[in-house]
Amino acid sequence: MAPKLPLHHPVQQSSTASDAGQASAHAAPPRGLMRWLLTTNHKEIGSLYLIFSLTMFFIGGIFALVVRAELFQPGLQLVNPEFFNQMTTMHGLIMVFAAVMPAFTGLANWMIPLQIGAPDMALPRLNNFSFWLLPVAFTLLLSTLLMPGGGPNFGWTFYAPLSTTYAPPSTTFFILSLHIAGISSILGAINIIATILNMRAPGMRMMDMPLFCWTWLITAFLLIAVMPVLAGVITMMLMDINFGTHFFNAAGGGDPVLFQHLFWFFGHPEVYIMILPAFGIVSAIIPTFARKRLFGYASMVYATAAIALLSFLVWAHHMFVVGLPLAAELFFMYTTMIIAVPTGVKVFNWITTLFRGSITFEPPMLFALAFVVLFTIGGFSGLMLAIAPADFQYHDTYFVVAHFHYVLVPGAVFAIMAGVYYWLPKWTGHYPNVKLAQWHFWLSVVGVNLTFFPMHFSGLAGMPRRIPDYALQFADFNLVSSLGAFLFGASQLLFVAVVILCVRGGEKAPARAWEGAEDLEWTVPSPAPLHTFETPPTFQRHEH
Amino acid sequence: MSQPERRSPNPGVRRTVVRSVATLVGMFAFAFALVPLYDVFCRVTGINGKVDTTAQALLHEGVDDSRFVTVQFITRNGAGLPWNLEVETHQVRVHPGQSTEVGFTFHNASGEGTWGRAVPSVSPSNANRHLRKVSCFCFEEQHLEAGERLELPLVFQLARDLPPEVNTVTLVYTLYPVDREGAARQARVADSKGGEA
Numbered sequence: 001m002a003p004k005l006p007l008h009h010p011v012q013q014s015s016t017a018s019d020a021g022q023a024s025a026h027a028a029p030p031r032g033l034m035r036w037l038l039t040t041n042h043k044e045i046g047s048l049y050l051i052f053s054l055t056m057f058f059i060g061g062i063f064a065l066v067v068r069a070e071l072f073q074p075g076l077q078l079v080n081p082e083f084f085n086q087m088t089t090m091h092g093l094i095m096v097f098a099a100v101m102p103a104f105t106g107l108a109n110w111m112i113p114l115q116i117g118a119p120d121m122a123l124p125r126l127n128n129f130s131f132w133l134l135p136v137a138f139t140l141l142l143s144t145l146l147m148p149g150g151g152p153n154f155g156w157t158f159y160a161p162l163s164t165t166y167a168p169p170s171t172t173f174f175i176l177s178l179h180i181a182g183i184s185s186i187l188g189a190i191n192i193i194a195t196i197l198n199m200r201a202p203g204m205r206m207m208d209m210p211l212f213c214w215t216w217l218i219t220a221f222l223l224i225a226v227m228p229v230l231a232g233v234i235t236m237m238l239m240d241i242n243f244g245t246h247f248f249n250a251a252g253g254g255d256p257v258l259f260q261h262l263f264w265f266f267g268h269p270e271v272y273i274m275i276l277p278a279f280g281i282v283s284a285i286i287p288t289f290a291r292k293r294l295f296g297y298a299s300m301v302y303a304t305a306a307i308a309l310l311s312f313l314v315w316a317h318h319m320f321v322v323g324l325p326l327a328a329e330l331f332f333m334y335t336t337m338i339i340a341v342p343t344g345v346k347v348f349n350w351i352t353t354l355f356r357g358s359i360t361f362e363p364p365m366l367f368a369l370a371f372v373v374l375f376t377i378g379g380f381s382g383l384m385l386a387i388a389p390a391d392f393q394y395h396d397t398y399f400v401v402a403h404f405h406y407v408l409v410p411g412a413v414f415a416i417m418a419g420v421y422y423w424l425p426k427w428t429g430h431y432p433n434v435k436l437a438q439w440h441f442w443l444s445v446v447g448v449n450l451t452f453f454p455m456h457f458s459g460l461a462g463m464p465r466r467i468p469d470y471a472l473q474f475a476d477f478n479l480v481s482s483l484g485a486f487l488f489g490a491s492q493l494l495f496v497a498v499v500i501l502c503v504r505g506g507e508k509a510p511a512r513a514w515e516g517a518e519d520l521e522w523t524v525p526s527p528a529p530l531h532t533f534e535t536p537p538t539f540q541r542h543e544h
Numbered sequence: 545m546s547q548p549e550r551r552s553p554n555p556g557v558r559r560t561v562v563r564s565v566a567t568l569v570g571m572f573a574f575a576f577a578l579v580p581l582y583d584v585f586c587r588v589t590g591i592n593g594k595v596d597t598t599a600q601a602l603l604h605e606g607v608d609d610s611r612f613v614t615v616q617f618i619t620r621n622g623a624g625l626p627w628n629l630e631v632e633t634h635q636v637r638v639h640p641g642q643s644t645e646v647g648f649t650f651h652n653a654s655g656e657g658t659w660g661r662a663v664p665s666v667s668p669s670n671a672n673r674h675l676r677k678v679s680c681f682c683f684e685e686q687h688l689e690a691g692e693r694l695e696l697p698l699v700f701q702l703a704r705d706l707p708p709e710v711n712t713v714t715l716v717y718t719l720y721p722v723d724r725e726g727a728a729r730q731a732r733v734a735d736s737k738g739g740e741a
Binding site for chain 2: 122123165186189190193194197198199224225226227228229231232233236247250251252253255258261262265323324325328
């Protein structure tokens, strides 16, 4: 381990490190496209991840808007049911695997080396490879929409036998693309673990790391544990489809319910993979703008670890209606509810951090506060769904759709946006335009709630998921949802405008762009030079 | 901890990578190991309606006259086997401990001889281990010539320790083709072409 250093040591950002960007220019670095294709720099790869993710966010968003346009009123207007099913499926797959996960990996690439005082990721060339797998994977996935028989149409959960016996011929391509995306995530996770465990600045203990690093470390362990299970499941599907095996086919002694067990053994930790890094971002932003230390740093770390461990014991709460024995229903109901305890610890800590803080409402803080409120609403509807007998009613209704969109859109996506607004001054050297960012925030908040809140009601009234047409009594709720969806979708164009304007110019940001920001990334100049911390910084320990 | 050097991972990084890759391989193998484990788990605990496909001895424990249990029979055709399975009676009322015989008729409606098998499933699942099949056509595969009819018996007994809350037991038989002559594969291809009606 690193040698122990005296506690009150000033942070030394030596001038050599800050000038290193100009000083250490390599011999004739490749230019143009090749520069991006061959880069091993964590900041450039981080930017690539973020740009890729934003692109996919819009593609997945367009799919969602096709769905919402069709559901604007009852009856079939715009698309036929087969295409509708492909849209719901592709929306889910793209948003989960191509938008949210790469966005977090991008933020990790950019910020983890800066936050722990490392010069780069531990395995820079592997880092390049894991990014460039993604465009390959998702070009392949999107291309299935153009294949005979269409793209995947069985929902993002691709339950067998819908995804094996009754699947379109393009399913084999879907499996390959998911394999490639999975390898990308796994390599990214290995890289993050190797970086965090081995490359911290001298003097920085694990319990000194910013929470974003902690939550990502735990997320990376989850990825390593469950992505191979996903790979196993889709390999079994591949064999069922092409090689005559019967893993999920009852005719040959297989079991379709086994598919659901295996899928959700991956799927539930995957849900936390998409939210734990968000916890880390919010835990960085709230103390900054409340100008207080984060309340309960250690309990945040332990709560994150507890959520990650519990996530392996709750998978069957997605399967309450498949006919589980009573003992299993009870077991999974209770374990699911126990997760509310560490999650509650986190929400408590954020609120306590805000308590008697000197709060200002810069754009990142607006998104972080909306995260706390709206994610908690999503958490509460999750508790309702955890009650096994109640779930018999809610299962596969719009109530479920409302629940997971509350935890993913104003949860994961708002946290990503909060992170982008928070770190944009570090990336570009300019503050984002406050007026535009505020418009973006308020339109997004209104749009999100208009879209997803009525879904609670239509779901409780019995509207099923994944249908292109519905009974007349749901018409008003769906009309509101569709209007909200278009408002939310359109307001994301403002986000793009803010980012582009911020890259091109704006108010200059100093190294410590936010007054209350404490972590190591704020000791390097803004914009961060291409190479930072080539001489490791001396870390000053905060009292957490 | 030594200072990290760019381009040459330090031993710590190497160790982390080796361990991560070992975990990855282990978890991938674990996913496949779960397939037989799940099967064994379901059989041992009797959940998921998975039934022993071997004959069980008749228990001579006397008949419990104090209660009646309704046993229902449902027969279904799985995809790709042009057979019919009919049962002489759709439900019987029996006492626990009593042994009962029910006749089932297989009929091959197609123009060629094929192999098939009736796969049983019991619900509710907590009745599973208490339904003892003394003799059942479901223990083996059947071969039927074109147009052949075959009557086969099921002899079963409900054990006396059947949980008291169980008043109805449903036994479902689903007919599946047997892959002896590649029948299953052909059937699946034909099925995916025709689609599910």
